[in-house]
Amino acid sequence: MPEKTQPKQIILAAHFPGVNNTTVWSDPRSGSQIDFASFEHLARTAERGRFDFFFLAEGLRLREQRGLIHDLDVVGRPDTLTVLTALAAVTTHLGLAGTLNATYHEPYELARQLATLDHLSGGRAAWNVVTSPGAFFGENFRRGGFLDHADRYVRAGEFIEAARTLWDSDGGDFAIRSAQFGIAGRFGVPRSPQGHPVILQAGDSDGGRELAAKHSDAIFSRHHQLADAQDFYRDVKGRLARYGRTPDSLKIIPGVSYVLGDSDADAQEKAHHIRRQQVSPQTAILLLEQLWNRDLSEYDPEGPLPAIDPLLDEDDTIIKGRAGMYPDRRKTAAEWRARAEQKGLSIRDLIIEVTGRQNFIGTPDRVAAQLNEYVQTDACDGFILVSHLTPSGLDDFVDRVVPLLQERGVFRTEYGSSTLRGNLGLA
Amino acid sequence: MTLRLAVALDSSSFDAPEWISRVRGADEAGLDFVTIEDGFGRHGPDAVLVASRVAPLTRDIGLVPVATTTHTEPFHLSTALATLDWVSRGRAGWQVRVSPDPAEFALVGIREPLGVEDLLAEAGDAVEVVRRLWDSWQDDAIVKDVATGRFIDRERLHYIDFAGRFFSVKGPSIVPRSPQGQPVVTALAHSAAVWDALDADLFFVTPSDVDGAARIVRRIPAGRKVFADLVVAANPVPSDAAVFTGDTEQLADLIAGWEPSGISGFRLRPGTPDDLTSITRDLVPVLRERGLFRPSPGGTLRERLGLPVAVNRYEGAVHA
Numbered sequence: 001m002p003e004k005t006q007p008k009q010i011i012l013a014a015h016f017p018g019v020n021n022t023t024v025w026s027d028p029r030s031g032s033q034i035d036f037a038s039f040e041h042l043a044r045t046a047e048r049g050r051f052d053f054f055f056l057a058e059g060l061r062l063r064e065q066r067g068l069i070h071d072l073d074v075v076g077r078p079d080t081l082t083v084l085t086a087l088a089a090v091t092t093h094l095g096l097a098g099t100l101n102a103t104y105h106e107p108y109e110l111a112r113q114l115a116t117l118d119h120l121s122g123g124r125a126a127w128n129v130v131t132s133p134g135a136f137f138g139e140n141f142r143r144g145g146f147l148d149h150a151d152r153y154v155r156a157g158e159f160i161e162a163a164r165t166l167w168d169s170d171g172g173d174f175a176i177r178s179a180q181f182g183i184a185g186r187f188g189v190p191r192s193p194q195g196h197p198v199i200l201q202a203g204d205s206d207g208g209r210e211l212a213a214k215h216s217d218a219i220f221s222r223h224h225q226l227a228d229a230q231d232f233y234r235d236v237k238g239r240l241a242r243y244g245r246t247p248d249s250l251k252i253i254p255g256v257s258y259v260l261g262d263s264d265a266d267a268q269e270k271a272h273h274i275r276r277q278q279v280s281p282q283t284a285i286l287l288l289e290q291l292w293n294r295d296l297s298e299y300d301p302e303g304p305l306p307a308i309d310p311l312l313d314e315d316d317t318i319i320k321g322r323a324g325m326y327p328d329r330r331k332t333a334a335e336w337r338a339r340a341e342q343k344g345l346s347i348r349d350l351i352i353e354v355t356g357r358q359n360f361i362g363t364p365d366r367v368a369a370q371l372n373e374y375v376q377t378d379a380c381d382g383f384i385l386v387s388h389l390t391p392s393g394l395d396d397f398v399d400r401v402v403p404l405l406q407e408r409g410v411f412r413t414e415y416g417s418s419t420l421r422g423n424l425g426l427a
Numbered sequence: 428m429t430l431r432l433a434v435a436l437d438s439s440s441f442d443a444p445e446w447i448s449r450v451r452g453a454d455e456a457g458l459d460f461v462t463i464e465d466g467f468g469r470h471g472p473d474a475v476l477v478a479s480r481v482a483p484l485t486r487d488i489g490l491v492p493v494a495t496t497t498h499t500e501p502f503h504l505s506t507a508l509a510t511l512d513w514v515s516r517g518r519a520g521w522q523v524r525v526s527p528d529p530a531e532f533a534l535v536g537i538r539e540p541l542g543v544e545d546l547l548a549e550a551g552d553a554v555e556v557v558r559r560l561w562d563s564w565q566d567d568a569i570v571k572d573v574a575t576g577r578f579i580d581r582e583r584l585h586y587i588d589f590a591g592r593f594f595s596v597k598g599p600s601i602v603p604r605s606p607q608g609q610p611v612v613t614a615l616a617h618s619a620a621v622w623d624a625l626d627a628d629l630f631f632v633t634p635s636d637v638d639g640a641a642r643i644v645r646r647i648p649a650g651r652k653v654f655a656d657l658v659v660a661a662n663p664v665p666s667d668a669a670v671f672t673g674d675t676e677q678l679a680d681l682i683a684g685w686e687p688s689g690i691s692g693f694r695l696r697p698g699t700p701d702d703l704t705s706i707t708r709d710l711v712p713v714l715r716e717r718g719l720f721r722p723s724p725g726g727t728l729r730e731r732l733g734l735p736v737a738v739n740r741y742e743g744a745v746h747a
Contacts, residue, residue: 026573034603036483036514059506059601062584069581069599076564076579076603079503082510085476088443089483108467108534109499116473119441120480139597140502143537171470183536188470190441282576 010375010411011218011253011382011424012402013097014046015055017390019063020322021287022257022357023074024277024388031391033074036086038391043087045391046094049398050412052423053095053126053198054087055384056080060104060137063321065286066295070319072283074390081113088121095420097126097200102155103133104141107162107176108183114197115167115189123193123419127163128200129216131156136320153207155180160199160215167196194421200253204232213239217426218251220384224359229254229379251424255384258360258367260396271361274388275352284348287355291326291333293318301348305340309333357386368404375410429721430682431692431732432714433491433654434706437464439471443480449703450481453488456707457715457722459731460489462522462613462694467498467531475507482515489728491520491613496553497546498526498535502596504553505560508610509602517606517727521557523614523625525550547624552591554612554626559587561609562739563599585741607727609737615656617667622647628734631656631694633668640688652691652732657681659706660698668696675709683719691732 016039017023024030032038043054058080063070080098087096096117100110110127118125131152135145147155158178165174170191175184201216203209204223212219213236221236223229237247259274261267279287281301289296293311295318310329326332340350360367374380387393405411417423434453440446453461465474474492482490490511494504504521512519525546526532532540541549568583587598613629616622622630629652634640644653656668663672671678682693695710697703714720725731 025571025578034513036516040483060502061597062599062601069579069584071577071579071581074578076569077601078513079506079510079602081476082479082507083514085479086483086514089480104500105503106498106535106537113473113476116441116476119472120443120446120476122443139595141500141596142594144595181536183534185468185530185534186470188468189472192441280576 007372007408007410008375008381009425010371010405011251012049012051012411013053013055013095013253013382013384014042014051014394015255015384015386016042016057017074017387017393018057019059019074019077021073021278021283022386022388023390024274025074025390026277026280027389029392030389033390034076034078036083039078039083039087040090041391042394043091043094045394045398047091049394049402050415051094052382053097053124053420054084054091055097055128056084056099058099058101058130060101060132061140061321063319065289065319066297070286072280072286081117084125085117085120088117088124093124093415093418093423095124095126095198095423096121097128097198099128099130101137102129102131102159103147103152104137107159107166107181108185108187111163111166112187112189114163115192118192118194118197119189123421125192125194126198126200126420128202129156129160130202151180153211157211157215164196167192194419198420198424198426209236209239212236212250213245214243216250217421217424218253220253220255221380222254223379224254224256224357226374226377226379229374230377233378233380249426251381251426253382253384254380255386256359257357257386257388258397258401259358260364260367260400261362264362264366267362271358275356275358278388279348279352279355281348284351287351288347290319291329291336293329299347302346305337305347305350364400364404368401368408371401372405372408372410430686430690430714430719431459431652431654431723432711432720433460433462433489433692433694434458434703435462435464435656435694435696436703437696438700439469441472446477447481447484449700450485450488450490452704452707454485456711457720458488458707458711459692459723460491460518460520460611460728463490463492465493465495466524467495467526467534468528475511478519479511479514482511482518485515487518487722487731489518489520489611489731490515491522491611491728493522493524495524495526496550497524497541498531501553501556501594502560502600505557505600506602508557509561509600509605512605512607512610513602517729519605519607520611520613520728522631523550523554523612523627544620547620549593551624551626552589552593556587556589556594556596558609558612558626559589559740560596560598560600561604562741563587564602564604565739565742566604566608569603604739607729607737608739609729611728611732611734616647619646622651628652628729629654629691629732634688635669637685637688640685640690644689652734653689654692654694655685655688655690656694656696658696658698659702659710661702661705662698664698666696675705675713678710679713679717679719682714683717686719
């Protein structure tokens with residue numbers, strides 16, 4: 001009989017609400033998306049809940065739809081590293097993870113900034129590596145849309161390697177020559193508390209998974225069905241051996257949302273209310289346009305779906321500044337139409353159903369049990385919680401769910417380390 | 428109007444408590460702002476991030492990091508400094524720098540070194556882009572209009588459409604207009620080439636005596652603040668600026684003697700951390716006693732320095 005092992009410990013991170021329709025701004029409790037007090041509130045709440053890290057996205061250009069600045073969602077956010085470094089002043093153990101684009105930053109400057117954050121936070125810095133090809137963001141930067149789509153993982157991989165070379169130089173001399181970079185000189189930043197800030201990465205494609213297996217400390221995915229998530233987990237962890245890595249050296253942490261209620265019915269009702277807030281009539285049309293890839297502003301959100309077909313020109317999509325979401329537009333449109341006809345759904349009702357990202361809905365007890373099940377059955381190692389309200393969206397989770405996870409012995413009651421690496425159990 | 432006082436922090440420390448203690452010391456002494464030295468290839472932390480790290484732990488003092496325009500993206504500079512203004516609640520500034528050293532170009536590896544004339548022209552463009560981006564959101568752009576479902580009024584956001592010799596930037600910024608609207612732009616100016624090229628609010632200059640200071644003040648365009656740099660050191664150090672070694676009363680005499688030149692204030696450059704302590708602990712009380720310095724009641728850095736409220740260049744514009 002196998003010896004009874006300790007249960008896996010859950011990793012938890014807090015995502016600052018983003019500039020998309022997950023974030024509800026029309027609620028009276030919704031606060032500023034830019035005042036430092038909002039960031040401070042969420043970070044302090046996460047630290048009170050003994051979370052591993054705080055997670056912040058990056059803005060490079062405001063989104064546009066139909067050639068106009070998108071105005072229906074929250075718009076406007078701070079510079080990532082500047083806010084994270086300020087948060088180091090109001091927290092003591094919380095990891096500080098920032099999304100920073102490998103296309104529109106350069107290795108010397110970014111490695112220096114991340115090492116500075118790591119020093120000034122006592123070892124709590126993390127970098128979520130993303131790349132963006134294409135000219136849209138490039139219009140705000142010196143080099144324009146210089147990067148070919150095919151080179152994006154090449155650049156990301158070489159960028160991470162370059163950053164690690166710089167961090168390993170201990171402030172001394174370095175020389176890097178690769179396909180993307182030719183740089184040399186003196187780094188000027190001594191080895192930081194973590195040595196290497198933690199590297200996070202998103203990406204479901206084969207190239208993205210491989211990049212993560214080679215370079216990343218953590219990956220987040222969007223597989224939400226238990227079986228799909230377990231497949232993803234097996235696949236990604238299975239890639240590690242060829243890079244001489246052990247399975248526990250790469251953490252899998254999907255971004256998820258949750259809704260808590262006093263009863264399961266109460267939670268379902270709240271979830272439905274939030275979905276209606278997230279999908280206003282105007283937002284329903286805009287989200288439909290993102291699949292149809294054409295102007296649908298004349299359609300009634302309370303009416304039936306369009307009979308016309310989507311436009312398939314992927315080089316000229318109606319939405320700019322957001323990753324493509326629909327690999328087969330015609331097929332998805334047919335599925336949506338069939339579903340709407342069968343259930344008698346309006347455009348808005350359908351969009352509420354098909355674009356939902358509410359993963360865990362129920363009483364605190366049920367949500368704690370489900371989260372734990374995902375981790376113990378190797379669907380993931382933890383979660384990045386995406387709440388729908390700024391800045392108070394995490395309060396009820398920390399007050400009501402965290403204690404239940406702690407009672408189950410699957411989540412820390414005190415921080416075990418002063419560094420993020422230490423708390424994540426990474427070497 | 429009494430003189431304004433700043434100190435230049437030139438530390439290579441990566442120790443957060445050390446920075447906090449220094450900037451707090453200057454804050455508690457009532458000084459108007461600190462500048463934080465930086466440069467690519469320099470041994471030391473990123474200055475904008477140091478400013479951000481101390482911002483939540485200080486109260487009134489302005490935070491003015493050095494950042495080069497030679498190796499950075501104007502878009503990133505603009506958003507980082509606007510964010511510093513948000514986290515400090517209106518106390519952000521920027522000391523513009525150009526970086527001619529070929530060794531710094533090699534750290535970035537994208538282009539060949541440029542001459543100082545080109546670098547200053549590029550810095551002028553960068554300041555223009557940074558300032559336009561700061562104005563690219565009107566103060567009332569966030570409307571949260573539930574009836575129409577609109578979070579912003581996009582007519583109150585503006586593309587900046589800058590196209591120059593060195594770069595093009597489309598805009599608008601990702602950061603809503605910050606508390607000061609326009610954080611305070613500063614630069615060290617050894618010659619007219621700098622103040623002709625840069626749209627700064629404040630220039631640091633390095634006269635060797637009161638007459639030199641008066642000559643520079645006459646030449647710098649009206650409306651700009653002029654701060655004289657003065658190295659304060661217990662032991663002599665080589666410097667581009669006048670170096671003062673002596674006791675507190677003698678230093679106060681020197682400051683009083685320069686006041687008639689028309690300068691707005693002094694940036695004191697302590698030679699060592701001990702020199703910083705003697706500025707905040709010994710010199711400031713003497714200057715206050717002699718009526719040469721009085722802590723400003725202003726809330727934002729612009730207010731402390733007596734700069735006018737920054738009018739948004741796009742205010743009243745039809746959708747751009």
